[in-house]
Amino acid sequence: MTDDSLETARRLRLAINRIRRLTRQAGEPTGVTRSQEVVLLILRREGPLSTAELAEIERVRPQSMGEIVRGLVEIGMVVKAPHPTDGRRELIILTRVGRAVVERSSAERDAELADLIASRLDNDDRATLDSALEVLERLAADR
Known part of the structure; x- marks a missing residue:
């Protein structure tokens, strides 16, 4: 690890x-x-x-994820259903309400970010951002 890498990571x-x-x-x-x-x-x-799969994706303890899921069940955002091949497990499924909430939230954030990009970046900066996104997507990809 170089000082340049550390500075890039910080920025x-x-x-x-x-x-x-x-x-x-x-x-x-x-x-x-x-x-x-x-x-x-x-x-x-x-x-x-x-x-367990959610916990693995988020890199948290299954018990912690269980608490998060319980809260989502209580407010009607997800439901639990039997796993089709493993009777000891349950699947967590997004409800219509949960899907609507997350889609609205994502759309609002995307619109806000699009407004920031349009208002603060010129065409050259947007082209640079598009190129940088390819690099960032590779950096973020699962190995």
Whole structure:
């Protein structure tokens, strides 16, 4: 690890955090914690998963994920269903309400970020951002 890599990592982390703060309030669903929102987003992207699979994706203890899922069940955002091949497990499934909440939240955040890009970046900067996104997507990809 070089000093250049450390400086790049620091700048990237700070920029991501600033952008997240700028867009967080736009699409923040009411009555849902950030951890719960992340689970809703995962379920929208991946489809039904077990609590253990959600915990693995988020790199948290299964017990912690169980608490998050229980909260989502209580407010009607997800339901539990028997696993089709393993009777000891349950799948966590997004409800219509949960899907609507996460889609509205995502659309609002995307619109807010699009407005930031349109208002703060010129065409050259947007082209540079598009190129950088390819690199960032490779960096973020599962190995």
